[in-house]
Amino acid sequence: MLDDSAYPIAFAAKNNDETVRAASMSGGVFSELARDILNRGGVVYGCALTETFRAMHIRINSIDEIDRLRGSKYIQSDLTNIWTLLAKDIESGIPVLFSGTPCQVAAVRAYVSFKLLSDDNLICVDLVCHGVPSPIVWADYLKCMEQRFDGSVESVVFRDKYRFGWASCHETVFIDGVPHSAETFKDLYFAHQVVRLSCFCCPYKSTKRVGDVSIADFWGIDDVIPGFNDNRGVSLVLINSIKGDGIFARIRPRLDARKVSIEKCLQPSLVTNFPEPKNRAKFWRDFQMHDLEWLVRHYANKPLWRRMGSKIKRRIKNRGGSKC
Ligand SMILES: Cc1cc2nc3c(=O)[nH]c(=O)nc-3n(C[C@H](O)[C@H](O)[C@H](O)COP(=O)(O)OP(=O)(O)OC[C@H]3O[C@@H](n4cnc5c(N)ncnc54)[C@H](O)[C@@H]3O)c2cc1C
Secondary structure, X not given: OOOHHHOOEEEEEEEOOHHHHHHOOOOOHHHHHHHHHHHOOOEEEEEEEOOOOOEEEEEEOOHHHHHHHOOOOOOOOEOOOOHHHHHHHXXXXXXXXXXXXXXXXXXXXXXXXXXOOOOOOEEEEEEOOOOOEOHHHHHHHHHHHHHHHOOOEEEEEOOOHHHHOOOOOOXXXXXXXXXXXXOHHHHHHHHOOOEOHHHHHOOOXXXXXXXXXXXXXXXXXXXXXXXXXXXXXXXXXXXXXXXXXXXXXXXXXXXXXXXEOHHHHOOXXXXXXXXXOOOHHHHHXXXXXXXXXXXXXXXXXXXXXXXXXXXXXXXXXXXXXOOO
């Protein structure tokens, strides 16, 4: 048996069920983790979209509900409603899976410890996280789309894999049955002014993870396992603890999973923080005075992230095999 110092262990993985993979953001690994816990009589906490397209964490207890949690919502999710339920579930001794950004997982772990609860039946799954955009800007974006297309938003897809493939980052907003796709919100996100201030000094952008399992998009998969990528989604899975190992062993038959070396799957969000844009405060002043189209024209045209790309890639290369 390995002890916790043997981790992380990395895998590239795709769900064998193509319908599940199509409905998921990456390779559909989250759905199998959730299914395992639910099949054992447990409950799962994760992020769903409300009717008004806000991101909220909810509790589910049946496999039919997994779909509500599938897919990335690239805005900060609200945990307000879960704490009492979570404590009760953990106290009752049933298996509990919590999934969220690393800072949310850290908050759950701190809460469990503060309440003097045992975490024996708690499995935490963290996402490798670029940073969370502001829900206010997202709401403004949807309002702007409704005005422009003179209708009501019916549904949204933050990254539309179905129309543009896994590698793309187009969002699609359905207004009165018509899909409108763009890269507007994505460009604002990647320019970083709309990202939470605390994300620029995030202590979790590292291969030392807070979750028992971490899930992500496997960027760079073509160089690691040529031919594995079909542009329908490949997950990167990091197993970070003995508990994580246990659940992954149970779900592995439902995945096409290949072990890879950790050095080969590093990406910016696993290595380092992005710098806070110098004009971030100015953006928020302008946000009070201008509409979203003006903001997009002035702030999203040259995303800082793209300009930083080669610098970060060099940094990853120079780290070689070292753990971050
Ligand atoms: C804000 C954000 C930033 C991300 N940044 C990166 C990145 O830089 N690099 C990378 O490789 N991957 C990133 N991801 C993760 C990636 O987009 C996928 O969520 C992940 O690979 C899981 O995909 P899946 O196919 O296994 O499952 P899916 O079914 O697509 O995953 C759903 C899971 O995501 C959780 N989730 C969705 N939205 C949120 C949210 N707003 N807050 C908290 N949890 C949420 C759900 O609770 C569920 O656990 C990010 C995700 C989010 C939400």
